[in-house]
Amino acid sequence: MKSILALFPLLVVVYLAFFTSSHGKEFQKCERSAYPPDKHAAVPLYEVDLDLPPLQRWAPLMKEKGPKIVAMVDDVKNLIRSVVSEKLYEILIKNLDKVATTLPYPFYEEMVGISALSGLPLSLVTMYNIFYEAFTLCTSIIAQDPSGYLYHGRNLDTGLFLGWDTKNHTWRVAEQLRPLTVQLEWKKNGTTLFHSISFAGYVGVLTAIKKDRFTLSVDKRFALNGGFMGLLEWILFDDRDQSWVAFLTREVMQEAKSFAEAQTKLSKTRLLAPVYFILGGMQPGEGCIITRYRDNFDIMNLGSSQTRSGSWYLVETNFDHWKNPPFFDYRRTLANQCMMESGQKNASLSLLYNVLSTKPILNKETVYSALMVARSGRIQAWTRECPDPCWPW
Template identity: 25%
Template sequence: MTMPVIPLVDIREGGAALLCRSHRAGAERLLAAGKRKMSVPVVTLFDGRSSRWAARTDNPYRVEIAELAAGMPRGIWFMNFCYEWGCTTAVAEAETGGMTMRRTLDWPFDGLGRELIVAHQTGAAGDFYNITWPGFAGMITGMAPGRFSLAINQAPLRLKRGWPVAAGWLWDRVQVGRSRALPPAHLARRVFETCTDYTAAVRMIRDTPIALPALFSLAGTRPGEGCVIEHLGVETRLHAAPEAVANDWLSGDLTGHPRGKENATRRARIRGAAASPLAWLVAPILNADTRMAAEMDAGAGTLMLRGYEKDGAATELFVL
């Protein structure tokens, strides 16, 4: 049986709204899946809160997200401000002499693997490729040929002593609602649009406050251009490549409730995996919650990508 092919869509003119219009059915399927998972009342509540928060904070992508939401079922705003995934990411020297990034995204959300799209986008600093979905304006995984690759992992949950995880999640949402800073996925997109090289990307990430903690992985084009940045909201910690990260802090003095499962094992496996393409994609890096696996080399301008669902591979292998 032939599996779906991940489309490469040029949205350098038209942006995320064009992508949503051209793949509306996929966006509607993702919204429906989100409502089944989170419930209609929860999605409706946070959709409205997200829209108001974007307006209050003068979010630079709010007009674009409003275009996405126009004429669509409720949920687009929530989709663009929701960060609940697990990830495993590694940055190391590539056999080509440059730097490579290996990356998976885990989220028990039906359809994310089948609906993957590679969007060809552009900004003041040049073109880039965004591994994304119809209806989403931000970036969590991408590659800019000749510049850098970047991925975001969800950071540990800020949890007060003695609190259950659910209470910590709600408190985190309250803290985000009080912030006026960019969400991590919007900072990532700004980096791709405006940073001309790896050094500029590192500087912008470290100098820009964000609305909630996140783990940024960066890989440039030359040996040594690679790192994981623990971004606490304002303060940052940089860990030079070769390095790998899951959904726990690398710094031993930082506290929080790790996201995802088997963080230490996932990090160790991806860091010590074979160099051949996608040979690192083994359990528990690959698991029932994995929805995407990618390998990127910005120096060579290459990107390998496959979508997954809970029962295994859901798309053909995409090669750029």
């Protein structure tokens, strides 16, 4: 069984190669009528009070969502144990305990609180808070209309290789994360600092807006060492002079006062793992894709001659903008096609949602779609389903 599971990624690629050649034409039509979304799929709103002690900040959410978090994490734990040896699993858990105790304030304290409130061991709460960086594929789009008004949309896709349900054609983890998807209003001194779309019990930030300032989404970036080298340095060499991606973005959302300040912080902070930051602002032209290495960066700005898209929008999936995506991934190509077909005169939230609803940009991994406008402070998200025929990612 373990040898079969080890070959699963290769089998999926082979399947996609066949799927692409036999069914690709079904996914070339841009969606035109998905917006407005079903209101019943809207993500519920909760509050995070930063004036509370870190141990208590997640209590209301854990009271409601705790059992579902436990079920999801237990499932992931069992999936990992089915692939690796028991000895390797025990080493992993031991090191996750060590990682947790070394995390900066207030992340460690918040995770201790989540552990106490949910009944999950701290090691598994830590796994839940870092697994995103290993198992995600996403799409982010920023568009500017003719008047200079900016729109930001994203699909968050996750659960890759974590339990494919052959009967229902779904990823088990993606299915379990949908009811855990929440909109969070982060408050301090009675004032709203920012909003984010997140998962209950996840203390970092992946999708967020700061009204009258900027919008932000995070897409995974594949690299030879991924985040493993940074994690090993953190564990083995006590190298703390690096930031966890989702912790850095939360700090930026709490502290940055402008698009420019956020851009600088996201570009120049040393990271534990490579990543793409997609940042939108208030003024015309304030949009960029920040391609991060652990120490260095590349910035592609809205309207840049570097873009493979039009001058009025940016598209990022999970591949460097100066490279072609692999043959089995149509998402970026199709997103560009749909944006160009519609044209800048139709730039809007409805356009972004329709593009994000076009298969395979919408796929079996898609947990939610989010739309944001910094100038109005508007943020909305909806959990997604992808009816067959639909790509695994």
